[in-house]
């Protein structure tokens with residue numbers, strides 16, 4: 001806890017201008033090693049006998065290193081997690097009306113990938129303590145049409161994979177057998193669950209290397225991990241005009257420059273995560289005695305990556321009061337926060353066309369009271385591995401001050 005006098009002193013520092021972003025634009029950081037990798041691969045490609053190539057050695061090396069990091073047989077690199085999630089739904093060969101269960105507290109990419117393949121989105125609730133899919137709620141939503149359970153490793157923590165896999169086994173589809181469990185780990189690269197890295201458990205797991213993510217490949221990129229050789233073959237086919245499968249496919253590849261950078265980033269990922277975790281743990285110490293805030297929870301069997309530092313305000317502050325607190329943080333202290341994420345069906349449509357919202361309309365009638373409430377209570381405070389201790393302290397002082405202001409109302 002930072003006492004009142006110390007807080008005033010810390011907050012007398014100049015406020016960040018422009019305000020910090022709740023989800024910073026660069027999630028990791030680059031070193032001279034990545035710059036050397038870019039220059040080297042680009043120089044080599046300037047030879048017209050060489051060019052940028054198709055599946056080059058850089059791409060194969062990166063895939064091998066990423067698979068090894070996750071402890072999986074295969075990693076298939078792709079140009080983004082959105083693409084990987086689409087590929088996951090393609091691999092299910094959904095028939096109209098087939099259902100996929102996905103958390104409502106989520107980014108929109110996973111539910112949109114279900115819709116894109118003609119499936120039916122079935123929302124599930126999350127555990128308010130972890131923000132991860134709630135296994136008992138998932139089980140209650142299974143029907144004979146359910147094909148897959150589609151957890152997101154929300155905000156950097158692992159979903160309860162063993163519980164979900166157990167449910168998938170106990171509730172087989174009448175034709176396709178055990179339900180598939182597919183993870184969206186766009187925000188959770190390098191996190192751990194029990195004795196595994198995120199990406200090992202389940203049928204397949206999708207990662208993002210977008211600029212905001214924990215490791216990045218020059219702005220865009222992603223990968224899918226799996227231990228299933230037939231699935232790996234199909235995924236490679238989707239990525240490169242059918243590949244060896246004779247099936248449909250298109251072009252979802254990354255460039256060799258991105259792969260060369262990814263190879264360095266994956267070697268440095270643990271170091272970047274250690275910095276993030278150190279900042280998160282210091283922050284948790286500084287905010288621990290603010291009873292109004294529920295701080296991120298790290299279960300003993302997980303290693304949280306703290307992609308986002310997610311807090312909850314009290315129930316009585318849900319909605320408008322939470323929003324005002326965030327406004328104070330941004331306007332008066334330059335600490336922008338982000339609500340990541342409210343239930344996906346809420347915010348999908350364009351503001352000027354409230355009648356258009358495919359995620360809301362295609363799931364009308366499903367009720368998610370826990371997610372609705374969490375969406376009004378959560379907010380994410382900026383975190384980045386290069387953040388200094390001084391800035392972390394300033395952010396904590398600002399958060400405490402904003403909480404005090406709300407209490408005094």
Ligand SMILES: Cc1ncc(COP(=O)(O)O)c(C=O)c1O
Nearest residue numbers: 080081082107109186208209210
């Ligand atoms: C949970 C989640 N899933 C999927 C995506 C999509 O990732 P990409 O930008 O690599 O397509 C994101 C990115 O914001 C995300 O946060």
